Amino acid sequence: MRDAAAADTAADDGLTVGQVSTRLGVTVRALHHWDGIGLARPSLRTAAGYRLYTAGDLERLHRIVVYRELGLGLDRIRAVLDDSAADVPGALRAQRALVAERIDRLRDLTAGLDRMIDAHERGPLLTAEQQAAIFGPGWDPDWPAEARRRYGGTAQWHQYAERSASRGPAEWRAVAEAVTDLDRALGDAMDAGVAPGSPEANRLVERHREVFSSYFPLTRRMQVCLGRVFETDPGYAAHYDGVRAGLAAWFRRIVDADARAHGIDPDTATWE
Known part of the structure; x- marks a missing residue:
């Protein structure tokens, strides 16, 4: 003053x-x-x-x-x-109450900013123990850090971080359960002889895109690129083939068939 x-x-x-x-x-x-x-x-x-x-x-x-x-x-x-x-003291007390409310809101905003910063820097805001409990014993807590090193500059990483900032253990458990249920459905469909391009296969492709959009919005072209990665990357291939032998290759085939039905050439599709 x-x-x-x-x-x-x-x-x-x-x-x-x-x-x-x-x-x-x-x-x-x-x-x-x-x-x-x-x-x-x-x-x-x-x-x-x-x-x-x-x-x-x-x-x-x-x-x-x-x-x-x-x-x-x-x-x-x-x-x-x-x-x-x-009533001057009364007016000042009322103003003090408003200031206290603003301080509380600013504290909440600061906490939200801290969560957003942490999410951008390390992905899920979970301890290593929470990650193991939610994602299973095969989960490597170093994977988010590796993903940030590889994709930290992309729009998808930013979208992933923004969603991670608002998720606690319960929300991540729901995402993990949706992924597990999808893996089981894919394995069962392959065992049942579901053909690529069939209505049932296309529904599974759509379900996969919806489930994985929990991380970031996934377009069909992006999904085609993921299908390639799931088949060729040793880590991803091991995961899907651990669900059912040959599942990684089968999943890529049903994604490619669905993409063709929507006018996308799987051989030239790019991440967009």
Whole structure:
């Protein structure tokens, strides 16, 4: 807050708007506005009509600045200054309560920002023990860090991080269970001889895209690229072939067939 002594040297013939603006650290526009609404009008005018503020005007302006910095609105400030019956301590207590609410909201915002930062830097906001319990004993807690090194600059990693920031153990468990159920359904369909391009196979492809969109929005072209990775990457292939022998290759075939039905050439599809 500014020292009230700012008013004590006002000349008898007044100070200009510019001089008051400099002394109190408020804009000329604000002074004109306060004059226009009758909150703080200069007591003097020059022969040419320019505003001049007296020492008394400056004292009132100082009080306005003090209360404004405390967050009071101009109408409340007017009441505090002009209404002899105004409950000034009550007005200040009410303002203090509003400030306390804002502080609480800012603390919540800070916590949310911390979660978002952590999610961008490490993916799921889970301990190693929670990850093992949710994703199974085969889960490697270093995988998210590896994924960030490989894909951290992509839009999909940012989308994944944004979703991770809002998920706790229960939400991640639901995602993991959906993936497990999908793997089981894929294995059962392959065992049953479901043919690529059939309605049942296409429904499974659609289900896969919906489940994996829990991580980030997955387009059909992206899904084709994932199908290639699932078949050729040793880690992914081992996972799917661990569900059923040959499942990685079969899954790629049903994805490619569905893509062709939607006018996409699996051999040239790119990540988009």
